[in-house]
Amino acid sequence: MLVPYRNTFQRPLYWKLASLSLLATCITPAFQVHAEKSTSKNAASSQLAMQVNDDRMTLSMARVPQIYLYGPIDSDAPRRFELLVKSGKIPNGSDIYLNSPGGSVDAGMALGRMFRQGSMVTHLGTPRLPKHTPIVNKSAICEGACAYAYLGGRFRWAASGSDRIGFPTYPAQQAPEQISAYVKEMGIADAALTAASATGTADPILWPNADEMIAKGLANNGRLDLVATYKYVQDAPYLELKQSDRNGEHTITLLCKPGGAELATYDTIGTVRARQTVARAVHSYFEINQQETLPQQGGATAVDQSVVLQRIYPLDQLQHMASAQAMGAWVRDRTGIRYGFAFEVGGVRKVLNDFYNACTYATQQHS
Structure with a gap:
């Protein structure tokens, strides 16, 4: 007899060192890639930026690099991310922090598959800013293609505070075939992303809170069943x-x-x-x-x-x-x-x- 059980037991504080946000206020990013090395600010802003934090303090506290992916997910983003993986800048088990309004769904799923292959951990979070940078909104949003990428994390931390994650929803059994296959591949139940009201209408975006993410299996807060x-x-x-x-x-x-x-x-x-x-x-x-x-x-x-x-x-x-x-x-x-x-x-x-x-x-x- 084998019985899986979704566990929500709260762990001691020191088990959460990998997600400490205090690092963001005291360390200058160690490595940053803004898509391609474009000289055009508009071109760069239309692509997913990648910030790799692998400084000594980050590694001593989190034991793995912290990777911030922010901006629209463009079709070339998986290739650039893969290059960083192959170079050793993004090793297996890295923490991935997402902040993106969406973009290419296929690219989002490709990133998610790389996250899963590398046993990476997904969070929501905004990139670190250099010292003395004026305070700006630190809330992260992850919608559409970004939410699909998030599902690739082997361990997935639920949105907290003012951070928000939005999953595209479809009436029962009407999701595009490639999306349905991807969600299943990530171990997510079809019903978790089906949002239908009593009148039969569907909300195109599901914005779950932390408890709902755990209950639906969208997040596991660092532990499997x-x-x-x-x-x-x-x-x-x-x-x-x-x-x-x-x-x-x-x-x-x-x-x-x-x-x-x-x-x-x-x-x-x-x-x-x-x-x-x-x-x-x-x-x-x-x-x-x-x-x-x-x-x-x-x-x-x-x-x-x-x-x-x-x-x-x-x-x-x-x-x-x-x-x-x-x-x-x-x-x-x-x-x-x-x-x-x-x-x-x-x-x-x-x-x-x-x-x-x-x-x-x-x-x-x-x-």
Whole structure:
């Protein structure tokens, strides 16, 4: 049994460093491309401009370059963007900030496909301005072709504040074939972009707020759906909870045994980071509903690219886990800073209960 669940669990603040806007006020852009090197201001303004911020402070805080794409999306924009990717200026996983009134739909979808291929993260945002530039409107708008490009982000942050995103809508089953195929390719449900009123008329533009974007699957705020799998392994009930976010992949497994369920957690964040985290760890624990469970001094190991915790979970406490709203795993260093993950599990309640009932039955048979 495999059950995906859209998760809206709020992450600790430090997990959002990649989207910090404070950088915009204190750093001069490191690299900027205004479409082609045209000497005509009017020509340049009719093309998508590309600003690459890969200075030391940006990389130290966000770990990846921040790319600002702004202005109309012209038909040549994908080619220019691809050149920057091939040059190494825009590596996989980069943060893409969009601010565009639209333009070529085909070009917008081409950009979106490159974002997805490069596991990039899409946001709305206005480009950084040089120091001492007079304050101007900092609201971003992303409409039409820009909205299609936005959907290409593997992780997509919902519009916030005064930023707005507008998705073209079509009556049910009437979207152009290439657009319908693209939306499906990006993993978006057809109904998410179908806006019909009770009278049967359709609004040509859908302007969703942040909550609506999450509910419709248009945004995921940096994390993919939680996937719960329940099956039998070595003739014993086995549960796996797995979720990916922009920081890595996070997994909790439980294997039912007569002496207690074998619990393991994997925070897959890369070999170097995993080793560094374990080297600093003085305390580790499993977490249920934001409460420490099964704490240990040390108790964490680095295995390949993951920080791993292993425990024996008492069978008489298994029902508490089955009714949990959130689970996680953490390690803490000497300064009190903790590293790890947590995710909501309320949406996979049936799978949790199926595992609990099967484990209870199996252990009774062995007693």
